[in-house]
Amino acid sequence: MRLLSIYFFTVWLIGCSAGTATNPDLSSASINGQQAVAMPDAFSADAAMAVMDDGGNAIDAAIAAEFVLAVTLPEAGNIGGGGFMTIYHDHRPMFLDYREMAPGSADRDMYLNEQGQVVKMDSLFGARASGVPGTVAGMWAAHQKFGKLPWKRLVQPAVELAEQGFVVPKKLAERISDQISRAEKRDINSNFNRYFAHAKAGTVFKQPELASTLKRIRDEGKEGFYAGETAQAIVQYMQKNNGLITQNDLSRYEAKWRQPVRYHWRGYTLVTAPPPSSGGVAVAQWIGMLDDVLENTTLPAQNSASYVHLMAEIGKRVFADRAEYMGDPDFVNVPVSQLIDQNYIDKRANEVTINNISATEDVKPGLYESPQTTHFSVMDQWGNAVSNTTTLNLLFGNAMVVEGAGFLLNDEMDDFSAKAGVPNFFGAVGGTANEIQPYKRMLSSMTPTIVLKDNEVQLVTGSPGGTTIISSATQSLLNALLFDMTAEEAVNAPRFHHQLLPKDTIAYHEGLSQQVIAELEAMGYTMKQSNFGDVQLIKRTATGLEAASEARGRGKSIVAAGGH
Numbered sequence: 001m002r003l004l005s006i007y008f009f010t011v012w013l014i015g016c017s018a019g020t021a022t023n024p025d026l027s028s029a030s031i032n033g034q035q036a037v038a039m040p041d042a043f044s045a046d047a048a049m050a051v052m053d054d055g056g057n058a059i060d061a062a063i064a065a066e067f068v069l070a071v072t073l074p075e076a077g078n079i080g081g082g083g084f085m086t087i088y089h090d091h092r093p094m095f096l097d098y099r100e101m102a103p104g105s106a107d108r109d110m111y112l113n114e115q116g117q118v119v120k121m122d123s124l125f126g127a128r129a130s131g132v133p134g135t136v137a138g139m140w141a142a143h144q145k146f147g148k149l150p151w152k153r154l155v156q157p158a159v160e161l162a163e164q165g166f167v168v169p170k171k172l173a174e175r176i177s178d179q180i181s182r183a184e185k186r187d188i189n190s191n192f193n194r195y196f197a198h199a200k201a202g203t204v205f206k207q208p209e210l211a212s213t214l215k216r217i218r219d220e221g222k223e224g225f226y227a228g229e230t231a232q233a234i235v236q237y238m239q240k241n242n243g244l245i246t247q248n249d250l251s252r253y254e255a256k257w258r259q260p261v262r263y264h265w266r267g268y269t270l271v272t273a274p275p276p277s278s279g280g281v282a283v284a285q286w287i288g289m290l291d292d293v294l295e296n297t298t299l300p301a302q303n304s305a306s307y308v309h310l311m312a313e314i315g316k317r318v319f320a321d322r323a324e325y326m327g328d329p330d331f332v333n334v335p336v337s338q339l340i341d342q343n344y345i346d347k348r349a350n351e352v353t354i355n356n357i358s359a360t361e362d363v364k365p366g367l368y369e370s371p372q373t374t375h376f377s378v379m380d381q382w383g384n385a386v387s388n389t390t391t392l393n394l395l396f397g398n399a400m401v402v403e404g405a406g407f408l409l410n411d412e413m414d415d416f417s418a419k420a421g422v423p424n425f426f427g428a429v430g431g432t433a434n435e436i437q438p439y440k441r442m443l444s445s446m447t448p449t450i451v452l453k454d455n456e457v458q459l460v461t462g463s464p465g466g467t468t469i470i471s472s473a474t475q476s477l478l479n480a481l482l483f484d485m486t487a488e489e490a491v492n493a494p495r496f497h498h499q500l501l502p503k504d505t506i507a508y509h510e511g512l513s514q515q516v517i518a519e520l521e522a523m524g525y526t527m528k529q530s531n532f533g534d535v536q537l538i539k540r541t542a543t544g545l546e547a548a549s550e551a552r553g554r555g556k557s558i559v560a561a562g563g564h
């Protein structure tokens with residue numbers, strides 16, 4: 001079954017997250033003036049810490065990390081993609097949407113052939129797969145509002161890493177050679193090899209074109225990307241390769257400040273991603289329904305068969321709503337407050353069956369019938385926080401480099417619903433709410449999340465991994481706060497994911513107990529081992545901060561005394 005393919009292709013995925021916040025006027029004795037980062041690689045971790053050591057705040061650190069990742073984590077870090085940043089600054093929750101948008105000439109049926117069938121590869125590879133990038137506009141907007149150190153200081157570490165090169169980590173070299181063999185197998189014609197094939201493990205890898213682009217961004221700000229030489233390179237690349245993005249599309253792009261989703265749970269307040277992400281609503285529904293069910297049954301042991309089943313039952317309802325109601329709120333009316341209303345969540349939780357699997361066909365959206373990524377988390381010495389997820393979509397995005405500008409573009413157009421009911425790469429289906437329209441943002445699962453208690457940050461979490469992001473955010477949060485695990489335990493405990501379709505199929509991480517797997521199979525589930533994205537998490541404890549990067553990746557987390 002084609003839907004199952006999503007679980008075999010997780011090797012294409014990558015994720016990382018970033019977070020930052022700052023305000024020297026705040027005192028945060030409860031974190032002992034500590035600052036922390038949980039980053040998807042060591043270059044971004046060290047750069048973000050150095051910014052905070054220089055007196056920068058969490059937002060400054062996040063901006064520096066985002067640009068470094070565009071150099072050292074090319075499979076997901078980017079300037080050719082987009083993302084979301086959840087911020088807690090000076091006790092105010094904020095959300096920055098720098099998601100890509102459809103080009104002006106995109107149309108609903110652009111990925112259908114004459115027979116009306118979806119041409120899958122067109123939304124995943126090459127110039128037509130790209131939405132208008134949002135990352136540079138996003139970092140610029142974050143800096144304009146919250147930046148403490150100069151913009152140039154924040155872009156400079158990335159310029160140096162691109163110009164002088166960096167020693168290629170083994171895991172990056174492996175990803176690059178995997179990408180090259182996949183492209184060969186699928187006969188994808190791309191310039192990827194020319195730019196990346198020489199990045200061998202242990203050698204110094206320089207990216208001169210990217211360094212020049214980053215210098216323009218450093219010196220001219222947002223205009224260094226959306227106008228002038230960089231914009232011209234993008235437009236020329238589009239014209240040469242049958243792509244759609246024009247200068248007008250680039251000039252028109254803006255990052256948007258939105259109200260984050262807020263959800264109260266067990267004395268905490270979640271601050272998380274609103275539409276065009278489905279993630280915040282989904283996490284709120286997931287933990288909300290779990291609590292409802294727990295009113296009538298005791299909390300099963302973490303990762304027991306009963307727990308996994310219960311979460312899968314809830315996941316069925318979460319993903320039925322996602323497919324029906326979610327899209328870009330500037331284009332469709334997304335009923336966020338109804339979807340996380342306690343009465344609605346209670347009603348949905350009543351449909352959950354504790355001992356057997358609900359029939360997939362019977363799980364409908366509940367309200368009404370309606371007409372490679374990366375994450376990082378940052379906390380500064382003043383108690384501000386950033387949770388940031390950024391993406392090109394699949395590993396290395398559309399797999400083509402903008403000639404002359406040296407960066408990869410996204411293949412985010414695949415996150416739209418190319419045709420009602422036809423799954424995208426992640427097996428997600430959708431209808432009209434997420435159909436393609438000019439300038440619309442495609443629905444996302446990215447869920448950068450901050451959890452507050454008594455107005456102080458308790459947890460910063462997030463992950464890459466397509467639709468599995470929602471499970472990773474939910475389960476890392478429950479691991480840390482409901483099961484009281486340490487940061488390390490919370491990110492490394494095996495996770496699982498169910499999303500309504502494929503029918504009764506649970507993807508799970510290696511390490512889930514064999515007995516639990518057998519029990520779930522006996523209930524009727526199909527179990528598929530898989531990898532999701534790497535969670536990057538910061539947790540406040542009674543004695544200070546803990547930070548953890550999931551061990552499977554090449555992440556680095558640091559907790560240090562803040563010096564300013």
Ligand code: DON
Nearest residue numbers: 013014372373444445465466
């Ligand atoms: O926005 C989304 O939901 C997807 N484009 C995220 C892709 C992703 O996480 C891939 N990486 N692991």
